[in-house]
Amino acid sequence: xxxxxTLLIVFIPLVLYGQEQPLVFRGAQLYPISRPxxxxxxxxxxxxxxxxxxPEGSVSIPKEAIVYDMTGKVIMPGLIxxxxxxxxxxxxxxxxxxxxxVRTLDAIDVRHSSVQRARSGGITxxxxxxxxxxxxxxxxxxxxxxxxxxxxxxxYCRDPLTEICGGLKMANGTNPQGDPPFPGxxxxxxxxxxQQFLKALAYRRKLEQAKGDPEKMPERDLDxxxxxxxxxxxxxxxxxxxxxxxxxxxxxxxxxxxxRVVLHHVSEAWKVADEIAAxxxxxxxxxxxxxxxKLEAAEIRMENGAALEKAGVDVAIHTDDLITDSxxxxxxxALAVRAGMSPEKALEALTLAGARMLDLADRxxxxxxxxxxxxxxxxxxxxxxxxxxEQTWVxxxxxxxxxxxxxxxxxxxxxxxxxxxxxxxxxxx
Amino acid sequence: MQSVEPACLTMAMFSFxxxxxxxxxxxxxxxxxxxxxxLLASSVQAQLAVRADTLYTMAGxxxxxxxxxxxxxxxxxxxxAQTIRIPEGYRVLExxxxxxGLIDAHSVVGLAGILNxxxxxxxxxxxxxxxxxxxxxxxxxxREKLVEWVRSFGVTTLHTxxxxxxxxxxxxxxxxxxxxxxxxxxxxxxxAVAATLGPxxERYFRSPGxxxxxxxxxxAELLKAQAYRRKLQDADSAxxxxxxxxxxxxxxxxxxxxxLLITAQxxxxxxxxxxxxxxxxxRLILDGAxxxxxxxxEIKQAGVPVILHPTMVRPRGETVxxxxxxxxxxxxxxxxxxxxxxxxxxxxxxxxxLFEAAMAVANGLPRMAALEALTIQAARLxxxxxRxxxxxxxxxxxxxxxxxDPFEYTTHVCGVIIEGELVHETxx
Numbered sequence: 001x002x003x004x005x006t007l008l009i010v011f012i013p014l015v016l017y018g019q020e021q022p023l024v025f026r027g028a029q030l031y032p033i034s035r036p037x038x039x040x041x042x043x044x045x046x047x048x049x050x051x052x053x054x055p056e057g058s059v060s061i062p063k064e065a066i067v068y069d070m071t072g073k074v075i076m077p078g079l080i081x082x083x084x085x086x087x088x089x090x091x092x093x094x095x096x097x098x099x100x101x102v103r104t105l106d107a108i109d110v111r112h113s114s115v116q117r118a119r120s121g122g123i124t125x126x127x128x129x130x131x132x133x134x135x136x137x138x139x140x141x142x143x144x145x146x147x148x149x150x151x152x153x154x155x156y157c158r159d160p161l162t163e164i165c166g167g168l169k170m171a172n173g174t175n176p177q178g179d180p181p182f183p184g185x186x187x188x189x190x191x192x193x194x195q196q197f198l199k200a201l202a203y204r205r206k207l208e209q210a211k212g213d214p215e216k217m218p219e220r221d222l223d224x225x226x227x228x229x230x231x232x233x234x235x236x237x238x239x240x241x242x243x244x245x246x247x248x249x250x251x252x253x254x255x256x257x258x259x260r261v262v263l264h265h266v267s268e269a270w271k272v273a274d275e276i277a278a279x280x281x282x283x284x285x286x287x288x289x290x291x292x293x294k295l296e297a298a299e300i301r302m303e304n305g306a307a308l309e310k311a312g313v314d315v316a317i318h319t320d321d322l323i324t325d326s327x328x329x330x331x332x333x334a335l336a337v338r339a340g341m342s343p344e345k346a347l348e349a350l351t352l353a354g355a356r357m358l359d360l361a362d363r364x365x366x367x368x369x370x371x372x373x374x375x376x377x378x379x380x381x382x383x384x385x386x387x388x389x390e391q392t393w394v395x396x397x398x399x400x401x402x403x404x405x406x407x408x409x410x411x412x413x414x415x416x417x418x419x420x421x422x423x424x425x426x427x428x429x
Numbered sequence: 430m431q432s433v434e435p436a437c438l439t440m441a442m443f444s445f446x447x448x449x450x451x452x453x454x455x456x457x458x459x460x461x462x463x464x465x466x467x468l469l470a471s472s473v474q475a476q477l478a479v480r481a482d483t484l485y486t487m488a489g490x491x492x493x494x495x496x497x498x499x500x501x502x503x504x505x506x507x508x509x510a511q512t513i514r515i516p517e518g519y520r521v522l523e524x525x526x527x528x529x530g531l532i533d534a535h536s537v538v539g540l541a542g543i544l545n546x547x548x549x550x551x552x553x554x555x556x557x558x559x560x561x562x563x564x565x566x567x568x569x570x571x572r573e574k575l576v577e578w579v580r581s582f583g584v585t586t587l588h589t590x591x592x593x594x595x596x597x598x599x600x601x602x603x604x605x606x607x608x609x610x611x612x613x614x615x616x617x618x619x620x621a622v623a624a625t626l627g628p629x630x631e632r633y634f635r636s637p638g639x640x641x642x643x644x645x646x647x648x649a650e651l652l653k654a655q656a657y658r659r660k661l662q663d664a665d666s667a668x669x670x671x672x673x674x675x676x677x678x679x680x681x682x683x684x685x686x687x688x689l690l691i692t693a694q695x696x697x698x699x700x701x702x703x704x705x706x707x708x709x710x711x712r713l714i715l716d717g718a719x720x721x722x723x724x725x726x727e728i729k730q731a732g733v734p735v736i737l738h739p740t741m742v743r744p745r746g747e748t749v750x751x752x753x754x755x756x757x758x759x760x761x762x763x764x765x766x767x768x769x770x771x772x773x774x775x776x777x778x779x780x781x782x783l784f785e786a787a788m789a790v791a792n793g794l795p796r797m798a799a800l801e802a803l804t805i806q807a808a809r810l811x812x813x814x815x816r817x818x819x820x821x822x823x824x825x826x827x828x829x830x831x832x833x834d835p836f837e838y839t840t841h842v843c844g845v846i847i848e849g850e851l852v853h854e855t856x857x
Contacts, residue, residue, distance in 0.1 A: 289780050290575060290776070290778050291543060291778070292543030292544060292574075292575070292776070292777075293775050294546075295544055298544060298574075322743055322745070325743070331838055334838035337838075338838055338841060339857075383838070385788075385838050386836075386837075387791075388791070413750070414750060414752045416750065417744070418745070418750075
């Protein structure tokens with residue numbers, strides 16, 4: 001029995017990382033993101049990793065490889081969505097305004113049609129998080145959109161019992177406001193958050209004083225443990241914030257407690273771009289078709305990407321699905337370019353910049369040897385409105401193919417494709 | 430325009446002359462006249478020549494290197510550059526692509542505002558599920574920021590008013606996206622009466638609580654209007670009914686003077702709308718029509734036009750079965766249709782028809798068909814093609830200037846002209 005189990009464990013990576021035979025994609029224009037585009041390039045993939053990238057002629061093609069002619073296509077890294085609500089995700093409830101212990105990974109349906117919808121938009125990595133109706137609604141989870149029917153198959157972390165599998169979702173401004181235990185004002189919100197972090201610091205002192213002695217160790221506290229991961233810089237805070245003064249409040253909290261933070265949405269970023277740059281804090285922005293929806297988002301600008309780029313801030317773009325639809329994530333970059341962002345930085349904002357903000361830049365975000373073989377095949381220029389995502393590949397496995405009618409329906413919609421009760425099941429599982 | 434004595438005018442022109450006490454009044458009057466004249470000259474009366482690498486007149490094939498002359502707010506001349514002499518004094522504007530002003534065929538902008546709070550959300554009153562008497566002109570904020578927003582993306586004509594959500598929510602109207610008052614913006618104060626079928630109504634009202642009940646209520650109301658109309662024609666004036674604002678509107682619908690715009694997304698609602706049209710014979714415009722692709726033959730046979738839901742509508746609720754290809758299907762079936770910005774209860778507070786059309790083009794709709802749906806087709810559907818929708822002499826000088834392909838998201842709108850006035854000059 002033990003032997004069989006061991007065999008099974010050995011076998012899992014082979015299944016996950018797919019093909020033994022090298023795959024070669026030749027003839028496409030490559031956007032490595034980490035380097036300028038390559039006109040006619042070759043991408044070699046094996047064991048779920050990128051083996052080689054370069055212009056045709058400069059890359060040796062393994063004899064036993066399966067070769068795909070991609071002439072006329074564009075290949076770029078799989079898109080990274082730093083802020084999404086796919087998979088019918090849930091976080092904390094209304095019993096408290098802060099839920100550091102709540103893990104969204106315990107409440108995501110990876111078979112939900114929204115997950116395949118994201119694959120059809122070329123998204124290969126997602127930071128799935130709970131909402132902004134709390135000061136702290138729970139732990140986010142970083143998902144790799146492999147084929148899989150359980151959350152475990154899609155996690156970045158190997159073991160959710162021992163590893164950190166995502167970030168922490170926080171919010172300020174008007175969304176988390178309400179009757180107690182929710183804050184009624186902005187100052188109250190900041191005070192509640194500060195008090196919570198002070199409590200975590202006290203917990204850390206107790207841990208340190210115990211020096212590992214089980215007798216002196218404090219009782220385990222899931223909330224405190226998650227906050228300590230934040231204070232230790234091992235878990236990144238993803239902070240929803242709109243108005244310029246709320247943005248500055250986040251920067252002030254960061255200065256006080258020293259945590260690593262990514263600003264999300266950042267509607268009024270254009271007003272405080274220099275302050276954000278000086279704090280060295282990255283931004284994950286949203287591009288909306290019109291400003292508004294509430295007072296604090298009335299002055300959101302499509303020019304945010306350009307303003308932050310100019311100030312020297314690291315910029316990612318997110319979908320906030322279903323605020324914007326994962327299927328047209330590329331379009332968000334095109335709109336950012338329309339509003340003055342450079343095409344290079346706008347494409348980086350969908351890929352490598354997001355990877356940095358999730359602490360995953362060593363594995364994803366660019367077409368470089370050694371990185372995960374997550375990439376998308378496009379029918380043309382990534383910033384053109386006429387371009388379609390034709391294929392989405394994750395770790396050397398094709399997870400979306402527009403030429404397959406079963407997959408295509410997730411890109412275009414239709415009767416019975418999307419439904420709150422709809423469950424997407426990958427064939428073969 | 431005020432009249433001015435010639436002597437006063439002469440004096441004003443030589444205003445460096447010493448003004449005597451007894452001539453002061455005359456002097457002031459003359460100056461105010463000249464000021465009014467110059468204001469007119471600088472705005473409405475501006476004369477423009479717009480040259481485009483590609484000019485989409487929507488009244489024939491596109492013209493390469495075309496020119497549009499604009500005089501007194503109207504289109505004076507349209508043609509190839511070599512055939513048109515630009516008169517002296519015309520301001521010349523250049524663009525890569527020029528189209529007629531875009532038409533957002535169904536919106537709530539101006540009634541619904543950017544903030545999304547009660548005080549700027551006037552598209553739906555929920556005190557009664559049937560209120561055809563509610564006028565759009567009484568709730569339109571011409572200075573709403575969203576009006577300027579859609580204008581900056583090329584929309585010059587808005588069909589806006591009471592939104593979906595009630596069996597009859599009220600009236601809609603047609604405006605230009607300029608003017609600081611509704612009066613200044615107005616094209617037509619009553620464009621349609623807005624009705625909704627389907628579960629959306631049940632979210633706002635206790636009754637109707639079912640789809641069938643809503644349709645029964647609508648039929649009863651239209652029967653009531655038929656009775657009201659009969660009584661109005663009574664020879665004995667004493668037996669004529671008291672004026673009823675709602676009934677008056679529905680009589681106009683029954684008489685075919687104004688269309689009934691029925692928001693119907695799913696097949697049962699679409700078919701119910703067609704059934705109602707057969708029963709009462711009103712002019713029907715189908716709105717939304719997310720599942721139109723399932724009943725194309727039926728819609729085609731009924732000869733009913735469609736104002737299609739925004740292409741990028743969220744696939745949930747009544748629009749869960751929406752596809753990005755419905756515009757292409759309607760076009761292939763030969764069903765007249767137009768694009769709309771629609772209504773979202775949260776964000777975006779408006780969509781942009783230019784982008785909705787671009788998404789339809791990426792999903793099978795031919796480019797020219799998309800441009801038609803945004804301009805001349807929408808104008809015909811709304812009954813204003815005599816004034817807007819194409820670039821032809823005598824029509825309103827509503828133009829959009831692009832620095833590239835209008836359906837590329839990276840292209841900018843670099844100029845918007847409404848009735849000869851350049852209302853938007855920066856590239857967005």
